[in-house]
Amino acid sequence: MIVRDQERSEPEPPGPGESLDPAVPRRDALIRRDQLDAMRGSVLAAIPVNMLLGLASLLVAYHSGHATAGAVWFAASTSVNLLRITLCRIPCLGLALTADMTPSLAAHAGRSIDRRLRAFTAAAFLSGVVWACQPLLCEGYTSAQALFYLAITCGVTAGAVTHGTAYARIPLSFIVMPLLSVAVCLVLTGDFDRNCLAACVILYFLALTHTAFRSEAVFRDASRLKNEAHALARSRAEAHASASALVDEMRWRATHDDLTGLLNRAGLLQATEHRLHTGTLSLLMLDLDGFKFVNDVYGHKAGDRVLVEVARRLSGALPENSLAARLGGDEFAVLYDPATSGVPHSVMAATLITTVAQPFEGFDAGRLGVSIGVHDGPEPGLTEMLSCADEALYAAKATGRNRFRVFDHGLRERLQMRRDLERDLSQALVENAPKVWFQPIYAADGRILVGLEALVRWEHPRLGWIAPPDLIAAAGMAGLTESLFRYILERVTAMLEILHRRGLQGVRVAMNVSPREMAQVPVDEIVIERLTLLGLPPTMLEIEITEETALDIGVVQSKLQALSRAGIRVALDDFGIGYSSLSSLRQLKADRIKIDRSFVTGLGSSDDKRGLVLAVLGLGRLLGLDVVAEGVESAEDLHILQAMGCPFLQGYHLGRPMPVEALEATLLTTRIAAA
Ligand code: C2E
Numbered sequence: 094m095i096v097r098d099q100e101r102s103e104p105e106p107p108g109p110g111e112s113l114d115p116a117v118p119r120r121d122a123l124i125r126r127d128q129l130d131a132m133r134g135s136v137l138a139a140i141p142v143n144m145l146l147g148l149a150s151l152l153v154a155y156h157s158g159h160a161t162a163g164a165v166w167f168a169a170s171t172s173v174n175l176l177r178i179t180l181c182r183i184p185c186l187g188l189a190l191t192a193d194m195t196p197s198l199a200a201h202a203g204r205s206i207d208r209r210l211r212a213f214t215a216a217a218f219l220s221g222v223v224w225a226c227q228p229l230l231c232e233g234y235t236s237a238q239a240l241f242y243l244a245i246t247c248g249v250t251a252g253a254v255t256h257g258t259a260y261a262r263i264p265l266s267f268i269v270m271p272l273l274s275v276a277v278c279l280v281l282t283g284d285f286d287r288n289c290l291a292a293c294v295i296l297y298f299l300a301l302t303h304t305a306f307r308s309e310a311v312f313r314d315a316s317r318l319k320n321e322a323h324a325l326a327r328s329r330a331e332a333h334a335s336a337s338a339l340v341d342e343m344r345w346r347a348t349h350d351d352l353t354g355l356l357n358r359a360g361l362l363q364a365t366e367h368r369l370h371t372g373t374l375s376l377l378m379l380d381l382d383g384f385k386f387v388n389d390v391y392g393h394k395a396g397d398r399v400l401v402e403v404a405r406r407l408s409g410a411l412p413e414n415s416l417a418a419r420l421g422g423d424e425f426a427v428l429y430d431p432a433t434s435g436v437p438h439s440v441m442a443a444t445l446i447t448t449v450a451q452p453f454e455g456f457d458a459g460r461l462g463v464s465i466g467v468h469d470g471p472e473p474g475l476t477e478m479l480s481c482a483d484e485a486l487y488a489a490k491a492t493g494r495n496r497f498r499v500f501d502h503g504l505r506e507r508l509q510m511r512r513d514l515e516r517d518l519s520q521a522l523v524e525n526a527p528k529v530w531f532q533p534i535y536a537a538d539g540r541i542l543v544g545l546e547a548l549v550r551w552e553h554p555r556l557g558w559i560a561p562p563d564l565i566a567a568a569g570m571a572g573l574t575e576s577l578f579r580y581i582l583e584r585v586t587a588m589l590e591i592l593h594r595r596g597l598q599g600v601r602v603a604m605n606v607s608p609r610e611m612a613q614v615p616v617d618e619i620v621i622e623r624l625t626l627l628g629l630p631p632t633m634l635e636i637e638i639t640e641e642t643a644l645d646i647g648v649v650q651s652k653l654q655a656l657s658r659a660g661i662r663v664a665l666d667d668f669g670i671g672y673s674s675l676s677s678l679r680q681l682k683a684d685r686i687k688i689d690r691s692f693v694t695g696l697g698s699s700d701d702k703r704g705l706v707l708a709v710l711g712l713g714r715l716l717g718l719d720v721v722a723e724g725v726e727s728a729e730d731l732h733i734l735q736a737m738g739c740p741f742l743q744g745y746h747l748g749r750p751m752p753v754e755a756l757e758a759t760l761l762t763t764r765i766a767a768a
């Protein structure tokens with residue numbers, strides 16, 4: 094039984110190749126700390142009894158004529174007891190040992206515990222040696238007082254073992270010498286009875302030894318369980334604390350923007366929950382101007398620095414109790430109360446524009462700015478306020494940089510229309526309501542048909558004809574960008590099939606692809622797959638993109654290359670109204686330029702337009718690119734363009750966009766370019 098207990102509390106040292114649990118030495122040291130602590134208590138409790146018994150021995154010695162020997166003995170006993178009391182009183186670093194101490198401190202504490210236990214053991218042994226001298230007071234247990242001294246020795250040894258349950262070596266060190274001296278004296282002076290008594294004393298010693306070890310094993314087990322319970326409680330407390338910290342962190346992350354530390358959209362929603370319905374809040378939605386340029390030219394790290402700086406400037410410029418959030422990308426929102434802050438929304442918007450327009454370290458002054466959309470007035474809920482401010486922001490952006498626009502009646506109607514379109518578009522696609530019309534493109538003489546441009550048309554049952562850009566935008570908002578693209582492609586390829594069947598391969602059909610479609614839809618895969626499926630020559634198709642597409646060049650370049658490799662041509666639409674025409678031409682690898690109609694219509698009355706068209710024609714010749722003039726609205730436009738040598742022409746004067754049925758008739762009556 095004892096053996097099993099000991100095995101459980103004191104694991105065998107690991108053999109070669111076995112894993113060494115680093116917690117084991119510390120666990121053992123904690124148990125020894127408890128043993129030392131308990132021993133200090135029990136020694137302090139036992140010493141008064143020890144002293145009383147010593148005093149009784151002195152009295153008996155005095156009475157029996159051994160006064161001097163008794164006094165010397167008592168003095169020795171008292172000295173050792175004082176030494177033991179001192180050992181108990183001296184502070185011990187080991188008693189401060191805890192489960193979470195650093196390994197080096199724990200090892201240090203463990204060594205100090207061991208030293209103190211050894212000192213206690215040695216002191217106990219010394220005390221035992223003094224008690225072993227009792228035979229000197231009773232002539233080796235032969236005087237009349239022998240019974241007294243025998244009883245005292247038995248009592249003091251039994252008491253030592255009963256008190257010292259925590260650490261067997263201390264009581265055993267104490268009892269071994271007195272009992273040995275009793276046994277030796279009995280044997281030396283003895284007859285049969287005394288020899289028997291000596292044997293009993295040895296048995297008594299063995300029994301006490303057994304009890305001492307057993308008590309220690311029980312104590313160690315209890316200590317181990319106590320320490321394990323503490324460790325469990327502590328680790329549960331730690332787990333609880335770290336779980337709470339994690340929850341706090343997650344809550345912060347869920348409601349804040351990592352980069353700037355401002356609220357994010359969800360955080361803004363949460364923070365405004367209790368603040369709306371006061372009827373006076375203004376929401377400003379901000380979008381940086383020129384941020385993409387910073388990101389593209391200076392890299393994302395610089396972009397991040399700008400965002401952090403903008404967040405700092407915004408926070409510094411806002412009145413008290415305002416909320417600032419980063420909604421994503423370079424979009425921020427500010428919510429504040431113009432009434433309590435005394436700052437009208439127009440003043441606030443102007444202040445924020447000035448604040449952001451201050452030069453940023455490391456960038457050209459004036460490169461960065463901000464456009465702002467403002468929602469002011471009755472609060473229909475934050476989400477609705479955000480949409481309204483967004484609509485106003487969109488309108489502000491359209492008018493240039495560093496502008497703000499307040500959401501008004503006109504914008505409300507526009508927003509409503511966009512929502513109606515978003516809502517109705519998917520059903521319209523199912524019902525084949527949007528149509529694709531085709532506008533002819535002619536060679537320089539204005540009579541030979543060389544191409545068609547596919548233009549989407551949708552007559553909404555309530556809103557009437559929808560401008561194609563609005564339809565494309567609505568598809569984007571409704572998540573129908575790819576569906577609409579496939580829908581239009583189907584109709585474009587149907588037209589290609591008609592032309593192909595009739596042997597009119599010389600007529601190329603151009604399809605418009607918006608920057609959003611180009612970025613979000615696998616345009617190349619879809620187009621190539623469809624042409625292959627229908628067995629149509631890729632050279633009959635042309636993709637019209639705008640210069641804005643070049644803004645996302647990283648995303649679209651591979652798609653454009655794939656289209657080009659497949660033999661599909663790329664035209665750069667609306668040339669001249671973008672930002673960086675020449676670099677776009679190089680990046681987009683266009684085969685054709687379409688001069689925007691704003692430079693073509695009314696050519697006769699504007700020298701500037703004529704100059705620009707001439708320049709583009711020269712550029713086309715230089716780079717070996719086809720040039721198409723869009724928006725030929727009059728005979729005059731036509732003649733001027735012909736005189737300038739413009740190779741391809743498109744416009745209402747030559748032919749309006751028309752449905753397939755009308756086009757069929759045109760095909761019959763028009764001269765068609767040879768393949
Ligand atoms: P765009 O690609 O520049 O198309 C030419 C626009 O000019 C068409 O307007 C056409 O009807 C118009 N137009 C042609 N000749 C003349 C003219 O002589 N005078 C005037 N005033 N206008 C003329 P539409 O159909 O309203 O399309 C506007 C824009 O919408 C297109 O500009 C194109 O960017 C986009 N779009 C049209 N259809 C689609 C489409 O199927 N997909 C995509 N992604 N965008 C399309």
Ligand code: MG
Nearest residue numbers: 546605637666
């Ligand atoms: Mg076009």
Ligand code: MG
Nearest residue numbers: 666667687723
């Ligand atoms: Mg155009």
